[in-house]
Amino acid sequence: MTKTLVLPAPPPTSLGQGMLVRLRAACFDSAAGTVTTVMVAVLVAALGAWLADWAVLRAVWSTPPGDAALCRAPGAGACWAVVAEKHRFLLFATYPYEEQWRPALACIVLVVLCVASGFRRSWTRWLAARWLMVGWLAGLTTIAVLMWGGVLGLPHVSQERWGGLPVTLLLAVFGIAIAFPLGVLLALGRRAEDLPVIRWLCVGYIELIRGVPLVSMLFMASFLLPLFLPSGLTVDKLVRALVAFSMYASAYLAEVVRGGLQSVPRGQHEAAMALGLGYWRATVLVILPQALRRVIPPLVNTFISLFKDTSLVLVIGVFDLLNAGKAAIVDPVWQAFGFEMFLAVSAIFFVFCWSMSTYSRRLEDGFGNPRGR
Amino acid sequence: MSGTQALPSHRWRPSGRKARAILWQGLALAVLAGGGAWLAINTMSNLEERRIGSGFGFLERPASIPIAETLIAYAPGDANLHAVAVGLLNTLLVTVLGIVLATVLGTVVGVARLSRNWPLARVTGLYIELARNVPITVHLLLWYALLQGLPAARSAISLGGTAFLSNRGLVLPAVGMPGGWLPLLAAVGVAAGLAFALHRLAARRQRWSGRRPLVWPWAAGLLLGLPACALAVQGAWPTVTLPQLKGFNFAGGTTISPELTALTLGLVVYFAAFIAEIVRGGILAVSPGQWEAGVALGLDRRRILRLVVIPQALRLIIPATTNQYLNLTKSSSLAIIIGYPDLVTVINSIITDTGQAIECIGLIMAAFLAVSVSISLLMNWFNSRMKLVER
Incomplete structure (x- = not known):
């Protein structure tokens, strides 16, 4: 915070000098800047040295199975052995051990499908979009066969034994896939000005759900769904979580879609009417394609926060990735090393969320550029 | 459709339009009512089968649950309603702490970015x-695991000899005031009011004469002098008791439990990152021309930031930050996963205790809706005060 106006650096005369000038402007432009740089450097060095010492130099990478004595030795750093020993439980929880290649393969199929859907070409070219749909149908069938089994010589695995990463990914993908059409309908309903009853029902639903925490929705699914349904009809815990999560996600997605609907000029609607299209055909063929395309970047951001929100299902005891991590350290031998275990869980979440947010940023840049359309 | 009303549009619309609208809405209402009735009938028969009564009568019955941390006096045996109030106060405490600290950290990080x-x-x-x-x-869970992995009280990490961090939580020096805090607080309040009035007066003088009288020495004098007077009249100083290690735990300090520390830390660290991005975006959205205009007026960097850029950036920052505040409030309900007794944790125990799930979940939702609406109203009021006055 200097009082003088800093003029732009003079053009560099040679490469070496240019780098020096840039370094000076970036790190040592004033007394305050130099002090800041030195302080940040000292802080980073101290933290980095401690981290390197704890996480690498003094870390315990492996121990004899079921024995954490090495980690408890005085002077021992991070106990990565807990992650090494429990990584299969963290990723697949109680899925039968010999069959765990199946959820692993299912996760890969799901991730590949999601990545393939991320390419812009797959939703702007009709042929590519058609192949993508075929891919999703084939992929989902494969995943169902892999996870449940019971056919093709694969032993049947019931839903109660699913857990870990596949549950997190399936909850996120299916939750969003169910919530998205609901969200579009809610957004359309909220904008239906000549249907006041439907409009106020939609507004009420969206605002109510956005005003309460997801935890209370999950409680509702966990405690109230069994009360609401006829006695004798029981619903699996995973399905209950999925119902609550989809209801929750649809309200948030509806608000994003509404933003897109608002940005489509009224003339588009009138033009569609003039062509003789009815409400549904005008909406599906003219309005929605324009509206949705405009909100793709905020949609991806909402997907990211919904993906993170799937981890809340642990409050009703669904074995997602986080709950599997939590259960892995219930073992008294490893109880003291929860920090290392949760670091591993955060690393997995970080990889997924960070790739999605990087992708979203690239999309935004692409949409800002008119030639990118 | 107010824009189309000038056009004779209704003439060429299909004639059955209005009838169809009524039909659709009637159908929607009928489906909703039918579904609701079906659920209600199921629920009634299920409740009867499980012998669960309904109504809020259970709130007056004694609660059996113990609550570890309370802001107001509570003991098992008090009414359930009292337990709910304890939980609600804990939720409010975490929410206020989280919002204040996340805003401070987020603003600093956003500007530093x-x-x-x-x-x-x-x-x-x-x-x-x-x-x-x-x-x-x-x-x-990460912060909680970190706090639980800290050394025991006997070998606590000393923060300058006044505060101690151990697996029992954070122990701070206890501050007490013989004779109560009221006179001191009143003096601070009066001083702040007078200083604010002086500031308004100076601003009015500046508008009238173009010159701003020097205010801050007077304001500082008031803010220091009045409380000092109050202390002198009362004849007592605030006492600070440093925590002392006695046996296996500390005595004499104020202890903040690992649960509260972890919850606050987690909420602040997470939401400060979002607030920082909002602050950064808000400042970047102010056009560079505004900076240049400030420079042309001869203002220095700090004044440009305070008088030109921040008032304009706030228009973008306030609505987005309000959203984050609401998210933070809702996320405070995650206290249940580390066992801090907030509203949700307490009510969850009451559900297992009494079985009154419908009423209890309704209570959670109503409480959070009320808190959310209050925050929205407060921030909307603030936003309308900060709004750009257009010509």
Whole structure:
């Protein structure tokens, strides 16, 4: 915070000098800047040295199975052995051990499908979009066969034994896939000005759900769904979580879609009417394609926060990735090393969320550029 | 459709339009009512089968649950309603702490992220990416595990000899005031009011004469002098008791439990990253021409920031930050995963205790809706005060 106006650096005369000038402007432009740089450097060095010492130099990478004595030795750093020993439980929880290649393969199929859907070409070219749909149908069938089994010589695995990463990914993908059409309908309903009853029902639903925490929705699914349904009809815990999560996600997605609907000029609607299209055909063929395309970047951001929100299902005891991590350290031998275990869980979440947010940023840049359309 | 009313549009619309609208809405209502009735009938028969009564009568019956941390006096045996109030106060405590600290940290980080200083901008950028790409649930469990992994009270980490960090939580010096805090607080309040009035007076004088009288020495004198007078009249000083290690735990200090510390830390670290991005975006959205105009008027960097850029950036920052405040409030309900007795945790225990799930979940939703609406109203009021006055 200097009082003088800093003029732009003079053009560099040679490469070496240019780098020096840039370094000076970036790190040592004033007394305050130099002090800041030195302080940040000292802080980073101290933290980095401690981290390197704890996480690498003094870390315990492996121990004899079921024995954490090495980690408890005085002077021992991070106990990565807990992650090494429990990584299969963290990723697949109680899925039968010999069959765990199946959820692993299912996760890969799901991730590949999601990545393939991320390419812009797959939703702007009709042929590519058609192949993508075929891919999703084939992929989902494969995943169902892999996870449940019971056919093709694969032993049947019931839903109660699913857990870990596949549950997190399936909850996120299916939750969003169910919530998205609901969200579009809610957004359309909220904008239906000549249907006041439907409009106020939609507004009420969206605002109510956005005003309460997801935890209370999950409680509702966990405690109230069994009360609401006829006695004798029981619903699996995973399905209950999925119902609550989809209801929750649809309200948030509806608000994003509404933003897109608002940005489509009224003339588009009138033009569609003039062509003789009815409400549904005008909406599906003219309005929605324009509206949705405009909100793709905020949609991806909402997907990211919904993906993170799937981890809340642990409050009703669904074995997602986080709950599997939590259960892995219930073992008294490893109880003291929860920090290392949760670091591993955060690393997995970080990889997924960070790739999605990087992708979203690239999309935004692409949409800002008119030639990118 | 107000824009189309000028056109004779209704003439060429299909004639059955209105009838169809009524039909659709009637159908929607009928489906909703039918579904609701079906659920209600199921629920009634289920409740009867399980012998669960309905109504809020259970709130007056004694609660059997113990609550570890309370802001108001509570003991098992008090009414359930009292337990709910304890939980609600804990939720409010965490929410207020979280909002204040996350706003401070987020603003500092957001401004630092824009610094011309490359190392500072990169370090804060790294923090933002790391904090916001990990779910808040994982944050909470991570911080809680870290706090539980701290040494026992006997070998607590000393923070300058006055505060101690151990697996029992954070122990701070206890501050007490013989004779109560009221006179001192009143003096501070009066001084702040007078200082604010002086500031308004100076602003009016500046508008009238173009010259601003020097105010801050007077304001500082008031803010220091009045409380000092109050202390002198009362004849007592605030007492500070340093925590002392007695046996296996500390005595004499104020202890903040690991649960509250972890919950606050997690919420602050996570939401500060989002607030920082909002602050950064808001400042970047103010056009560079505004900076240049400020320079042309002869203002220095600090004044440009305070008088020109921030008032304009706030228009973008306030609505987005309000959203984050609401998210933070709702996320405070995750206290249940680390066992801090907030509203949700307490009510969850009451559900297992009494079985009155419908009423209890309704209570949670109503409480959070009320808190959310209050925050929205407060922030909307603030926003309308900060709004750009257009010609």
